[in-house]
Amino acid sequence: MKKINTLTKIILTLVIVMIASFTEVTAQNDPVKLGFIPLTDCSPIVMAKELGLFKKYGVEVVVTKESSWANVRDKILTGELDGAHCLYSMPFSVYTGVGGKAGSEMKIAMMLNVNGQAITLSKDFCGKVGFKQMNKVAPVVAAKLKAEKEVTFAMTFPGGTHDLWLRNWMAIAGVNQKTSKIITIPPPQMVANMKVGNMDGYCVGEPWGGVAVKQGIGFTQVASQDIWKDHPEKALVVNKEFSEKRRTDLVKVMKAVLEACIWLDNPANRKKAAGIIGKAPYVNAPADVIENRLMGNYDLGCNQGTQVYAKDYMLFYKGGMVNYPRKSHAIWAMAQYVRFGYLKEAPNYKAIADKLILQDLYEEVAKSMKVKVPNDDMKPFSLTMDKTVFDPSNPSAYLKVVKK
Template identity: 85%
Template sequence: MEKSTQKTAKFFSRVLLAAIVTVFSLSAMKTNAQAGEPIKLGFIPLTDCSPIVMAKELGLFKKYGVNVVVTKESSWANVRDKILTGELDGAHCLYSMPFSVYTGVGGKAGSEMKIAMMLNSNGQAITLSNDFCGKVGFKDMAKVAPVVAAKLKAEKEVTFAMTFPGGTHDLWLRNWLAAAGVNQKTSKIITIPPPQMVANMKVGNMDGFCVGEPWGGVAAMQGIGFTQIATQDIWKDHPEKALVVNKDFSAKRREDLKKVMKAILEACMWLDVPANRKKTADIIGKAPYVNANNDVIQDRLNGEYNLGCKLGQKIYKGDQMVFHKGGLVNFPRKSHAIWAMAQYVRFGYLKEAPNYKAIADKLILQDLYKEVAASMKVKVPADDMKPFSLTMDKTVFNPANPAAYLKVVKR
C-alpha cells in the first residue's frame, strides 16, 4: 500500500512539474509574441507625414527593434476614432487635436489621446480661390476684409475650409481672419479632409482653405487658387503635427513606444538635411502615401513657393517646413497646448476657460520625451511656459495667465 502511495505521489509530482513548465512556456511565448506584435501608426496624406513614412522607408523602425505598420487614413476624425478605440496605436496628428477632443470641441469630452513628441513646424498655407485673384496679394492683409465684405454683399455667403474643429488649420485660419479684421460670424467655416481640399475648391465649394502642404502648392500649380499666406508668416516656427498615441498603448507598451520615438526622431534629423529632401519628395509623392506631384512637394519642402495668380515666387530660408532643428521642433511644449485651448475660448468654442495646466499635464508625455531625447543626446529646449508672441499678432501670450491675453487679443 505504501509503495502504491509513493507511485501515485511521484505521478502527480510529474504532472504538476509538466503543468508548471507549460505555464511558463506559454507565458514566455505570449511575451515574445507581444514584443513582436505589430504597432499600427496612421497618417494623413500630407507632406508632414514624412517623419513616420521615412522612418519606415529608411528601415529605422527595424533598426530600433519594432514592427511598425503604417496606414493611410481618410480624415482627422477617422484618425481620432481609431486612436481612441485602439485600432491605431498612434498617428501623425494635428498637435492640438488631443486638446480639442478632451475639451469636447472636436470629440467626446474627457477622451484622452496622448502626445509623445512633435513632428514638424511650419509648412501650412492659406489658399484663396481665383475669385480673389488680382484683388488680394500675397500677405496683403489690409485688402482681405474689404474683398470678403464685397463678396458677402454680392453672394450672401463666404465659405472657408479647415480640416478639424480646434485643429491647427482651424486655428491658423481663425487667427488669419482675426488679423485681417474679418468678422468670423459672417463667414461659413466648414470641415474638409486635406486631400479633398483642391477638388472642392475646383468645383466652387469654398472661397479659401487652410491645410498642410502639398495641397496649397497643388492648387497654385493647377491654377485653381493662390497662396495668400504661409502659416510661418502667421507664427514662425509654430507647432504643427505630433505623434499622438492611444492611452493604453502608451502605458502598457512604454518601452516599445520609446523605440518608435527614437526611430522617428532619427528620421526627423535625416529630413532636415537639405540633400535628403528630393528623395523624400520622390517617396512620399507615391500613391501609397501622399499621391501628389513630386516637384510641388520638393519645392515647398525647400521653401520655394510658386504662389499662383501671377504673384511670382516666395523663398523661405530657415522658416520653411522643418522637422528637427537641433531638437527645437520635437519637444512637446505645454505652453503651446495652453495657447491652443485659449483659442477655443477666444473663438467661442468654449464658454468657460478649461483647466489649462491640468489638461496639458495629463495629455503630454513630456517626461517620456525627455527620457528618449537624453538617450539620443538631443538637447531639450528650456523655453516651455515662457511668454511668447505670434509673428503676425504681436499680443503677448503668457501661458501662466491666458485670461490676460484673452482680454486684449482680437476676436
C-alpha cells in the same frame, strides 16, 4: 477537501498568471500600427519606414494611409491604431469636447514638424488681394458677401491646427467669423472641393496649397509661418493604453522617428523624400510641388512670383527645437477655443497639458540620443503677425486683450 480546494486555487492562479504573461508577450510582438494623413509633414513616419529606421531600433511598424482626421481620432481612441501623424492640438480639442467626446485621452509623445501650412484663396480673388496683403482681405470678403450672401472657408478638424491658423488669419485680417461659413474638409479633398466652388479659401498643410497653385485654381495668400514663425504643427500622438503597456516599443518608435526628422532637415535629403512621399501609397501628389515647398520655394500663383523661405520653411528637427512637446503650446491652443467660442469657460489648462503630453518620456528619448532638450517651455511668446504676447501662466490676461 480543503486541500483540494487550496490546490485548485493555486492551479487557477498559475493559469491566470500564465495567460496574462502570454498576452503581454504576444502584445509586445504585435507590429505597431501607425496612421498618417496624406500631407507633406507625414514624412517623419513615412521616411522612418522607408529608411529602415524602425527595423534599426528593433520594432516592427505598419504604416497606413487614413482618410480624415476624424478617422485618425477614432482609430487611436479605440486602439485600432497605436499612434499616428496627427494635428498637435487634436488631443486637446478632443479632451475638451471641441472635436470629440470630452475626457477622451490621446497622448502626445513628440512633435514632428513646424511651419509649412498655408491659407489658399480661390482664383476668384486673384488681383483683388495679394500675398500678405492682410488689409485687403476684409474688404474683398465683404464685397463677396454683399454680392453672393455667403463666403465659405475650409479647415480640416474643429480645434485642429488648420482651424486655429484660419481663425487667427481671419481675426488679423478683420474678417467677421460669424458671417463667414467655416466647414470641415479632409486635407486630400481640399483641391477638388475648391475646383467645384465649394469654398472660397482653405487652410491645410502642404502639398495641397502648392497643388492648387499648380492647377491654377487658387493662390497662396499667406503661409502659416508668416502668421507664427516656427509654430507647432504635427505630433506623434498615441493611444493611451499603448503608451502605458508597450512603453518599450513606443521608445523605439520615437527614436526611429526622431532620427528620420534629423535626416529630413538635411536639405540634401529633401529631393529623395519628396520623390518617395509623393507616390500613390503615401501623399499621391506631384513630387516637384512637394520638393519645391519642402525647400522653401513657394510659387504663390496668381502671377505673384515666388516667395523664398530661407529659415522658416517646413522644419522637422532644428537641433532639437522642433521635437520637444511644449505644454505652453497646448495651453495656447486651448485658449483659442475660449477665444473663438468653442468653450464657454476656460478649461484647467495646465492639468490637461500635464495629462496628455508625455514630456518626461520625450526628454528620456532625447537624452539617450544626445538631442538637445529646449528650456523655453512655459515662457511667454508672441505670434509673428499678431504681436499680442501670450503668457501660458496667465491665459486670461491674453484673452482679455484679444477679445476686445
